[in-house]
Structure formats: C-alpha cells, structure tokens
Amino acid sequence: MINAVRNESEYTLVLDAGNALLKTGDIQVTRSGQVMIEAMNMMGYDAMAIGPQDVAIGAAALRERIAQAAFPVLSANLRVADTGALFVEPYVLLPLAGHTVAIIGITGSEGFPQSAANDAERLTLVDPLDTAREYVAAVSSQADIIILLSNAGLLVNQVIAQKLPDIDVIVTGGTSTLTTPIRYDEDHAILAEAGYRGEWLGRMALGFDATGKITSFQGEAVALTDEYADDPAMRQFVNRVKSGS
Numbered sequence: 402m403i404n405a406v407r408n409e410s411e412y413t414l415v416l417d418a419g420n421a422l423l424k425t426g427d428i429q430v431t432r433s434g435q436v437m438i439e440a441m442n443m444m445g446y447d448a449m450a451i452g453p454q455d456v457a458i459g460a461a462a463l464r465e466r467i468a469q470a471a472f473p474v475l476s477a478n479l480r481v482a483d484t485g486a487l488f489v490e491p492y493v494l495l496p497l498a499g500h501t502v503a504i505i506g507i508t509g510s511e512g513f514p515q516s517a518a519n520d521a522e523r524l525t526l527v528d529p530l531d532t533a534r535e536y537v538a539a540v541s542s543q544a545d546i547i548i549l550l551s552n553a554g555l556l557v558n559q560v561i562a563q564k565l566p567d568i569d570v571i572v573t574g575g576t577s578t579l580t581t582p583i584r585y586d587e588d589h590a591i592l593a594e595a596g597y598r599g600e601w602l603g604r605m606a607l608g609f610d611a612t613g614k615i616t617s618f619q620g621e622a623v624a625l626t627d628e629y630a631d632d633p634a635m636r637q638f639v640n641r642v643k644s645g646s
Contacts, residue, residue, distance in 0.1 A: 402602055402629045403444055410606070412498040415445060418574030419452025419508065419552040422466060433462040435469065436642055442471045443635060448493055450506035450550035451476040452574065453513035460488070460522035475506025475550065478532035482523040491536050494544055500613055503544035505536045507551035507561075509574075529553045533561050533568070541567055545613030548572065555592070562590035569615060570607070582620025591618060600625060 407413050421441070422434030434455065441449070451474060455463060460481075467474045467489060477491030492505040507529045529551065537547060547567055551558050552574035562571055562585040570591045582593035582605050593603040601622050608617030 402623065402625060404632065405629070406604065414447045414495075414497065414502070414548075416447060416504070416548070416550055416572050417441070417449035418550045418572045419450040419506070420454040420512075420574060421449060421452065422455045422458060433458040434466045438466050438469045440635070440638065442469075443638060446470075446472045447495065448473045448475060448504045448506070448550065450474075450552060450574075451479055451489065451508050452552040453509055453511060456508070456524055457512075457514045460524055473504070475504065476508045477505055477536045478527045478529055479508045480525050480527060482525040488524055491532075492540055494540070497546075498609075499611075500546050500609060501544040502546045502548060503540035504548045504550060505533065505540065507533055507549060507553055509551070509553035509557070511554060529557055530561055530564060533565055537565050537567050546570075546609060558592060559585070562592065566590070569613070570605070572603070582622070584618055584620075589615070591615070591620065593620060 403415055422437050449470075449472065451463070456479070458466070473493040474489055475492060476489050477487070479488045480486065481488055489506075492503055495502045495504065508526060509529070510526055513526060533549060533551070540547060546569050548570045549558075549561065549568050550572050551561065553561075555573055558571050558573040562568060566589045568590055571585075572593050582591055582603055584591055591605055591607065593605060601624055604621050604623050606617075606619040607615055610616050
C-alpha cells in the first residue's frame with residue numbers, strides 16, 4: 402500500500418502517532434519493540450510520536466529503539482522526571498515540495514506507566530495543550546506547514562485543533578478506534594485516526610498553496626485486505642522473525 406501511494410505521488414510522508422512498539426504479540430513483547438522498528442525502517446517512515454504504550458518498555462529499551470530508528474521519534478511533552486529535560490527531540494523540520502514541514506510529537510496519558518521495572522530513569526508527562534502551544538509558536542517562523550502527531554486522544558486533539566489554528570494537520574491516536582480522516586474546519590487541522598494493529602491505514606491527499614495553506618483535501622481509511630499484495634522483502638522479514646532466525 403505504501404509503495405502504491407509513493408508511486409502515485411512524488412511527495413509522500415509516512416507518519417505514526419505512537420503506541421506502535423508493542424502491538425503484534427509475544428515476539429514484540431520479548432524484543433521490546435525491536436521488530437516493529439526494523440519493519441518501520443523497511444517501510445521508510447518519516448516520523449513517529451512516542452505513545453504511552455511505547456514508554457511501557459522502559460526508558461532504557463526505548464532509547465535503544467530510538468537509536469535503531471532511521472527516522473525521528475518525537476515527543477514534546479515527555480520528560481525525565483528527575484531533571485525535567487526532554488526525553489527526545491520535540492519536533493523535526495523536513496523539506497517537502499518546496500515547503501518546510503514541522504512535525505511535532507505529543508505523548509498521551511491514557512495507559513501511561515507509573516513506573517517501569519528495573520528502570521533507573523523515570524519519565525513523566527506535561528500538559529499536551531500547553532506543550533503544543535509552546536512548540537507551535539517555536540516552529541511557526543521556521544515552517545509554513547505544521548503537523549502534530551498526537552496520541553492524546555481524539556477529544557484532546559479536537560481541543561488542540563480549536564485552540565491552535567496554526568496547526569494544519571493532526572494525526573491523532575490513543576483510542577484504538579477507527580475514524581475516517583476529517584477536516585476540522587476549512588483551513589486547518591485534518592484529524593485522522595485510522596485504526597490499529599496494521600489492519601487499516603489512514604490516507605490523506607492534501608493540496609497546499611505557496612504559503613502553505615490547505616487548498617484541497619481527500620481522506621480515507623483503507624482496509625489492508627488481500628487486495629494489496631505482500632511486499633516480497635517484508636514477507637521475507639516477517640517469515641524470518643516468525644521462525645526465530
């Protein structure tokens with residue numbers, strides 16, 4: 402599916418709003434998300450946000466996964482409890498189709514672990530709306546398109562969309578539900594929450610003018626059925642993982 406979209410459009414971003422590391426059964430749990438990061442590297446992801454389920458593997462293992470990722474892993478509101486320092490980069494700036502795109506990560510609180518066993522580094526969260534406001538202001542002079550990857554949940558993300566109209570797109574997660582991508586209003590905040598466990602993929606086709614204003618929008622939730630043939634390299638990878646080799 403991702404290859405098909407890339408063949409149709411020269412300018413494509415592959416993004417994840419988080420909670421991606423521990424969703425595919427015992428293999429993922431025992432390897433602390435390593436398999437998923439390897440797969441996401443193969444698929445050419447451009448960025449993901451850290452979700453509370455990702456934090457559950459523990460700070461040390463999460464740092465290993467971030468180092469393994471060939472793409473930015475982001476959170477603007479995940480902090481080291483003892484120091485208040487950011488755990489990862491809050492945002493990334495990417496060039497795309499003559500625009501500069503800012504992608505900001507927000508970590509939600511639903512399911513956030515209070516502690517991780519045998520982990521010396523304790524993590525905590527700060528308010529998602531206040532954090533989004535801070536970093537939208539920080540990137541607004543550097544980018545003409547702003548994307549928020551947020552697993553704070555659809556209701557929280559709708560509030561963020563209402564309060565922070567400079568955000569152009571919100572890829573939302575955190576509720577394990579399927580919602581077709583929608584426009585919040587005429588100019589801002591495309592909200593997409595397109596399922597989980599690899600069963601669905603949210604696809605948005607957006608048009609922008611020279612200033613970065615959205616001029617067109619199409620959104621759909623795509624069921625990843627047998628209509629989409631397995632990628633040979635990915636099938637080989639999955640078979641190798643299942644065999645334990």
